[in-house]
Amino acid sequence: MQGGYFYLLLLLLLLLLGSLVSAAIACSTEPANLTTFDVRDFGAISAGGNIDNSEAFLLAWNATCNSESEISTLIVPRRKFLVNPVVFGGPCKPKIINFLILGRLLAPNSPEAWKELDQSQWLAFKRVSGLKVVGPGRINGRGKGWWDQSCRDHPGLKGCTVLAPTAVKFVSCNNSSISEVHFVNSSQVHVLIEGCEGIHIENVLIEAPERSPNTDGIHISASHYVFVTNAIIATGDDCVSIGDHTSNIVVSYVKCGPGHGISIGSLGRSGNFVQVENIHVTQVYLQGTTNGARIKTWQAGKGYVRRVTFEHMFFRSVKNPIIIDQNYCSKRGACKELDTGVHISDVSFNNLYGTSSSQVAINLNCSRSVACTGVFLKSIYLRPAIQGQNLTSNCTNAHGIAFGVIQPEPCLQI
Numbered sequence: 001m002q003g004g005y006f007y008l009l010l011l012l013l014l015l016l017l018g019s020l021v022s023a024a025i026a027c028s029t030e031p032a033n034l035t036t037f038d039v040r041d042f043g044a045i046s047a048g049g050n051i052d053n054s055e056a057f058l059l060a061w062n063a064t065c066n067s068e069s070e071i072s073t074l075i076v077p078r079r080k081f082l083v084n085p086v087v088f089g090g091p092c093k094p095k096i097i098n099f100l101i102l103g104r105l106l107a108p109n110s111p112e113a114w115k116e117l118d119q120s121q122w123l124a125f126k127r128v129s130g131l132k133v134v135g136p137g138r139i140n141g142r143g144k145g146w147w148d149q150s151c152r153d154h155p156g157l158k159g160c161t162v163l164a165p166t167a168v169k170f171v172s173c174n175n176s177s178i179s180e181v182h183f184v185n186s187s188q189v190h191v192l193i194e195g196c197e198g199i200h201i202e203n204v205l206i207e208a209p210e211r212s213p214n215t216d217g218i219h220i221s222a223s224h225y226v227f228v229t230n231a232i233i234a235t236g237d238d239c240v241s242i243g244d245h246t247s248n249i250v251v252s253y254v255k256c257g258p259g260h261g262i263s264i265g266s267l268g269r270s271g272n273f274v275q276v277e278n279i280h281v282t283q284v285y286l287q288g289t290t291n292g293a294r295i296k297t298w299q300a301g302k303g304y305v306r307r308v309t310f311e312h313m314f315f316r317s318v319k320n321p322i323i324i325d326q327n328y329c330s331k332r333g334a335c336k337e338l339d340t341g342v343h344i345s346d347v348s349f350n351n352l353y354g355t356s357s358s359q360v361a362i363n364l365n366c367s368r369s370v371a372c373t374g375v376f377l378k379s380i381y382l383r384p385a386i387q388g389q390n391l392t393s394n395c396t397n398a399h400g401i402a403f404g405v406i407q408p409e410p411c412l413q414i
Helices: 002-033 054-065
Strands: 034-038 071-076 080-082 086-089 096-101 104-106 121-126 131-134 138-140 166-171 174-179 182-184 191-194 197-207 218-221 224-234 240-242 246-256 262-267 273-287 293-297 302-318 322-325 343-356 360-365 372-384 392-396 398-407
Touching (some): 191 197, 218 246, 262 273, 322 343, 322 372, 360 372
Parallel strands (some): 080 104, 086 121, 104 138, 131 174, 138 182, 166 191, 174 197, 182 197, 191 218, 218 240, 224 246, 246 273, 273 302, 293 322, 360 392
């Protein structure tokens, strides 16, 4: 019996020792897998958004970026924080970095804060992979100071500016995302994706006044596999604009307006070789915009825009619902005709409905030298926003097939 008690006691001791070892291992590995950094722990002060916190944010970022954890999280708590222009640079050690915005980030009120700094950016993320910028907080660009000195709106103003800061830039970032963030009043573009691959932008709200200059919602340049979905965008320029050297872009479930619509371009201004392909725009609702589904290229450009689909779009009082403009110019009629152009091909407009505020509802203004080819119009029914107005189509050197186009009457050449 004594031997039985001994072995039972030994078994209990071994089980207890195993539990303690397991707990010790769990305690030692858990912090290594997940670490959080609150910007207040690095000196950030809310103070109603009147004190610059860029240095504290950068310190918090450096700690987050250099953490040995697999997942590292920078936290912006539910307060207002003024942040001067800052670059959050990589590459970083963690596989995943969460930039969690619970509060509000405020840009400086005055353009003077950018003196001797890069005026093209406010908050920039560069060379970071696995980055997730997550809300539900707000990023406020407070752009009025820049709008009031914009050369577009104030061409006679001494010292007027053409360039103004983008609110958030992703530059050379891969497999990253932006979600649940509210952007408001950027000085120019709200979100720029440049030189990136594998980017998801979803569930975002982007707002700026209808007359604010060059305040695109999302601009995509030199990037591949970018997905924009479930977005509400109301700005003074394109809701989504797609620039050069882009491919495999999907824009879906977007409410756009006011603004300039969903645009590919402008492209080829400097005479460069354009490369844009595999663009898919679907399930978009546009209200009161100056354009709907648009492709715009300069005559000086070369190269191609190909395999583009605009489908399942609804227009409500939209000017230029369907437009291809290969003769784009900063001032209408100011650019002389050239014998070059970007070749636009294999473009499909499918299941497009709603009302047009312009008499010309389908405008395919292609180059006389480089025709648009493979244009496909299917299941289109556009009505006039102004009762009694007759809608028309306008085509110049546009070749393709129309099927099920009820109104306006198509004008494609075979």
